[in-house]
Amino acid sequence: MALDDILTQVPIDDIAAKLGVSPDVAKAAVEQGGAVLLGGLAKNAETDEGSSAIQAALKKHEGTTRVATVDDIDEADGGKIVSHILGANQKEVTQQLTESKATAGIDFGKLLPILAPIVMGLIANANKGKAEKADAGAEGSGGIGDLIGGLLGGGGNSGSSGGGIGDVLGGLLGGGGNSSSGGGIDLGGLLGGLLGGKK
Numbered sequence: 456m457a458l459d460d461i462l463t464q465v466p467i468d469d470i471a472a473k474l475g476v477s478p479d480v481a482k483a484a485v486e487q488g489g490a491v492l493l494g495g496l497a498k499n500a501e502t503d504e505g506s507s508a509i510q511a512a513l514k515k516h517e518g519t520t521r522v523a524t525v526d527d528i529d530e531a532d533g534g535k536i537v538s539h540i541l542g543a544n545q546k547e548v549t550q551q552l553t554e555s556k557a558t559a560g561i562d563f564g565k566l567l568p569i570l571a572p573i574v575m576g577l578i579a580n581a582n583k584g585k586a587e588k589a590d591a592g593a594e595g596s597g598g599i600g601d602l603i604g605g606l607l608g609g610g611g612n613s614g615s616s617g618g619g620i621g622d623v624l625g626g627l628l629g630g631g632g633n634s635s636s637g638g639g640i641d642l643g644g645l646l647g648g649l650l651g652g653k654k
Contacts, residue, residue, distance in 0.1 A: 461489040464573050469524045473569075476560045484558040488570045491548060495540035496578070497603045510582075512536070512575060517583050519576025525569055533568030536575060578603065 462485060471481035499505035522528055541548050552563040 460577055461485065461570075461574060464521050464577060465570065466522060466524055470566070470569060473525050474561060474565060480558055480560060484552075484561040484563070484566055485570060487552060487555070487558060488563060488566050489574055491552065492537070492540055492567065492571055492574045493603055495542075496574075499540065500603055508539070512539070513579040513582055516572065516575040516579035519572070519579060522573065528569050528572055530568045533571040536571035537567045540571070 462482065465485050467478050467481050467485065470485065471478045474481060474484075476484075496509060500509055538545055549563045549567065552558070553561065555561075
């Protein structure tokens, strides 16, 4: 499971229509927004308390299926999820994403609450499958952090020095740590700041 899985679950054309942008811009925004939410979840999963809270939230989203339209999404619930994931950084992160030239015209204050329930549903279903395998005597479960790390393509190497998940996400989205690429958002730096890594 990877960030691409999020894209297949999101009604891109419907989001584009709702936000008044082209499908290409909406897709780029979904990639950025999805990565930020996953990065925030990964950071929260680093503590026992955060991990427990995520596990409890995931239980509510097990069995989630692909949504056909934005109207199928509980945006109020999505708003609460975003608040929990980003915490005190929500306003700053949302503002930086909204100001990105790469996704001009996207209001991430509206997009993130649409994405959050989809992301949680994907992780919940993957986590349920992993738990069932663990119950069947397969490899020991590496915890929710590893699952999210795998979703990000980072595997379980959260102990690597450097920017950690911010760098993983920056690389994943082609942003790297340097935003010299045609006004694209410095997602690695943004997440590095959000997640307490190096800027």
